[in-house]
Amino acid sequence: MPEGDTVWQTARRLHSALAGRVLTRSDLRVPRFATADLTGRAVLDVTPRGKHLLTRFDGGLTLHSHLRMEGSWRVFATGERWRGGPAHQIRAVLGNEEHTAVGYRLPVLELIRTADEQDVVGHLGPDLLGPDWDPAEAVRRLTADPTRALGEALLDQRNLAGIGNVYKSELAFLAAVTPWLPVGELPSGVPERLVATAHRLLEANKDRPDRRTTTTRQPAHHLHVYGREHRPCLRCGAAIHRAELGERVTYWCPGCQKGPSGESPHTN
Known part of the structure; x- marks a missing residue:
């Protein structure tokens, strides 16, 4: 999508x-x-x-x-x-x-x-690329249900409008938590940083032909985890994993990201 x-x-x-x-x-x-x-x-x-x-x-x-x-x-x-x-x-x-x-x-x-x-x-949350972008309202909506998995909350367009499956995985990586972690268990300040990072990345990529969330210019390394199953993490070298979150495929690094995993959802 x-x-x-x-x-x-x-x-x-x-x-x-x-x-x-x-x-x-x-x-x-x-x-x-x-x-x-x-x-x-x-x-x-x-x-x-x-x-x-x-x-x-x-x-x-x-x-x-x-x-x-x-x-x-x-x-x-x-x-x-x-x-x-x-x-x-x-x-x-x-x-x-x-x-x-x-x-x-x-x-x-x-x-x-x-x-x-x-x-x-009218049901959409704050538009990450819209003229009426409201980060405080985005944080409020994202954290409204503390039991909801972060990945699901990020994909819900009623919270933030514009995040898809790629950014869901990349944002969780950049926050150093897994997409299965309940929103209410995010460390203090992380929801605000997540929203700010989402806005920064979409703003930066709206004028690029190829989406990029890393700082490297190597074409093969333009994303941290999405689409990189079994390949080494660019930060720690651990193999990137892939699993389902709801009906959507999700990628994450077991070395860099803390929290439950799609393979063992009750294990931290």
């Missing part, structure tokens, strides 16, 4: 290609909105909200999309051949005289009134 920085980059590409221009082509290939025609409407902006995308049009309409695991938006020069998957995977086409945005495999695509945007994103 794309993380908040990836969604932010997608929104920036779409905004650059569509905002301030009138649509000359509109095709929403989902049954509920198949007859909707946005041709002739100007795109006002494309705004990310956590992992959600809000494409706003004049006349008070918003196209709400979510990428989830496999969805993507691709931007092409008008007339250019589309490359993003077979035609049957296309869910949306928005085009103007210069660019065409094509949405592939979008699991969520709905046309709503702009005034009703809160119905689809």
Whole structure:
């Protein structure tokens, strides 16, 4: 599932290609909105909200999309051949005289009134890349249930909007605790540092082509633990482990991170 920085980059590409221009082509290939025609409407902006995308049009309409695991938006020069998957995977086409945005495999695509945007994103917690970022509120939400596993709390978009599976594993590593540790057992000051680190990392990576949480420039070492099962930890040399947390795969270092593990959840 794309993380908040990836969604932010997608929104920036779409905004650059569509905002301030009138649509000359509109095709929403989902049954509920198949007859909707946005041709002739100007795109006002494309705004990310956590992992959600809000494409706003004049006349008070918003196209709400979510990428989830496999969805993507691709931007092409008008007339250019589309490359993003077979035609049957296309869910949306928005085009103007210069660019065409094509949405592939979008699991969520709905046309709503702009005034009703809160119905689809109002449940989200503070947006790590949003203009209204509120670290104190993020800490309050993250620690509201002291019995909840840290990894689950980090992934809950009602706490912080924008953290996905990669950042979940990386943030737990940087906090030196396992993702299974109950939030209420985090050492003093760690929740605040976790939230600050999450904000810093997403801000740093929103302008990078490749996500990085380490300070090394070696391509193979751009992440501490995620995707590095059986490889040595960059800090202590212990083999990185992998297990399930809920329905999501999780990576951690048994040498650097303290707390319960997915392999033995009752052992500290």
